[in-house]
Amino acid sequence: QKEVEQNSGPLSVPEGAIASLNCTYSDRGSQSFFWYRQYSGKSPELIMSIYSNGDKEDGRFTAQLNKASQYVSLLIRDSQPSDSATYLCAVSTDTGFQKLVFGTGTRLLVSP
Amino acid sequence: GAVVSQHPSWVICKSGTSVKIECRSLDFQATTMFWYRQFPKQSLMLMATSNEGSKATYEQGVEKDKFLINHASLTLSTLTVTSAHPEDSSFYICSARDSNSPLHFGNGTRLTVT
Numbered sequence: 001q002k003e004v005e006q007n008s009g010p011l012s013v014p015e016g017a018i019a020s021l022n023c024t025y026s027d028r029g030s031q032s033f034f035w036y037r038q039y040s041g042k043s044p045e046l047i048m049s050i051y052s053n054g055d056k057e058d059g060r061f062t063a064q065l066n067k068a069s070q071y072v073s074l075l076i077r078d079s080q081p082s083d084s085a086t087y088l089c090a091v092s093t094d095t096g097f098q099k100l101v102f103g104t105g106t107r108l109l110v111s112p
Numbered sequence: 113g114a115v116v117s118q119h120p121s122w123v124i125c126k127s128g129t130s131v132k133i134e135c136r137s138l139d140f141q142a143t144t145m146f147w148y149r150q151f152p153k154q155s156l157m158l159m160a161t162s163n164e165g166s167k168a169t170y171e172q173g174v175e176k177d178k179f180l181i182n183h184a185s186l187t188l189s190t191l192t193v194t195s196a197h198p199e200d201s202s203f204y205i206c207s208a209r210d211s212n213s214p215l216h217f218g219n220g221t222r223l224t225v226t
């Protein structure tokens with residue numbers, strides 16, 4: 001069983017729609033959770049971080065964490081073509097959230 | 113926010129040669145930096161944790177004698193791929209964090225070994 005699992009996609013949504021990206025993790029001791037966006041050939045860029053159960057909103061992005069079910073999700077409202085990228089879920093078991101385990105990423109395609 | 117600079121952004125080398133990649137924290141001091149590798153269509157895999165002033169900690173399956181890491185100052189870590197082979201061709205990414213933020217990544221180095 002992979003430590004961090006994501007559907008590879010691609011997830012296709014029309015412009016203006018809500019994109020929902022999901023991630024499950026296996027280690028119940030995980031403390032910190034992150035979503036990174038990676039454009040092709042580029043380095044990952046931090047989008048959201050979440051540490052406690054519930055929702056966390058930042059602009060068009062909402063991260064949701066459910067530790068009991070061991071899943072974390074990312075919602076992107078009003079999706080734009082520029083949101084088309086691969087979204088990586090990353091999990092850390094240490095409170096210093098330094099050592100990250102990444103999922104394989106979900107490719108999102110937003111069509112105009 | 114925290115800025116991590118990586119150099120070079122791409123490099124092509126011949127099989128058997130060595131390549132050095134630099135990772136710098138520009139506006140903060142990083143006692144710990146991390147080196148990741150990403151093959152096409154795969155996720156980032158942690159190779160090693162670079163600790164300032166001490167030996168790096170390598171992940172299982174990563175050859176420490178092949179991937180030499182030096183973290184001589186609080187703002188610089190280097191990764192040297194020794195005796196590179198075509199299978200070492202990959203995207204190498206370093207990361208670091210200051211005390212108040214999650215990890216930020218350098219822009220990565222695309223290594224092609226011919």
